[in-house]
Amino acid sequence: MLRGWRESDLEPFAALNADPVVMEHFPSTITRARSDSIVLERVLPMFAEHGFGWWAVDVPGVAPFVGFVGLQEPSFDAWFTPCVEVGWRLSREHWGHGYATEAARAALTHGFDVVGLDEIVSFTVPANVRSRAVMERLGMRYDGEFEHPRLAEGSPLRTHVLYRLPRP
Template sequence: MIETERLILRAWQQEDIIPFSEINNDKEVMEYMPKCLSYEETVQFYNRIICEHNKSGYGLYAAEAKNDGKFIGYVGFHYFDFEAVFSPGIEIGWRLARKYWHQGYATEAAKACIDYARKRRLFNEVYSFTAVCNHRSEHVMQKIGMERQGLFSHPSLPEKHKLNLHVLYKYNLLQND
């Protein structure tokens, strides 16, 4: 568990699935993802998150607002191994319910995750990437001190797909100690 001033980043619970599915099916939240996720796809994603956390000891944490105990989304780490010069690696990412946007929650939680990883020496560097048109997410990357590395074509998307071109950021946990 990771605590911030306003959030608890915790293990996932069964009751998170319904609000998680609502987030994953929100067209605005998923605007820079290939598609919205159905309830069944959300359950599969939830199960992958649990498995990854059990395997590595870290992962995407369920984010809970301290003031009301509500699940607001996730923030945390994910192992990736798609075809790219910077792969395999660890990604830091976030997905929050729209109601919680523009309040600094993603930045607050991502900074806490990086601090957690640094103190426990989980890995030496962490990446973050998003479609070049996702300026909100890129802004969070900048606010948490990540350095822009450049652009790449995401291998999971067709070359002509509107979300194919991604911006890549990196945070070196050893240098930024």
């Protein structure tokens, strides 16, 4: 279930961002203070500004917060921007159950049917096979690689793969 954020989500969101396995394909883990500021200064304003953002994900009968899934506008310049990206981050004990795919499908439907987007993209590092598999299950198609401008030259995470999905 996709829903708005609650104050009670801040602690499990911080734990998610501090988990080195979850954050393996990111430059570093995120501190509690930074994690809280992401929700308060970035996530909540996204909805007010764009009508979309990162939703908290509940799995009824399993857990009240397993991570987030949603839409955002990347804040960097690349050959494919401006665009809207679908993304997700779930706690590892909830990986492999189809939650990311199911929730991302709902986010895509919102993006196409409610927001009226013509295309949604997603990207990650080539080694992130779990996220790439979600992208492929969503019907997204590989569209090449790019160097992420927010990552330092020489970083093993700088090269990213891009997937795209046009409006159905």
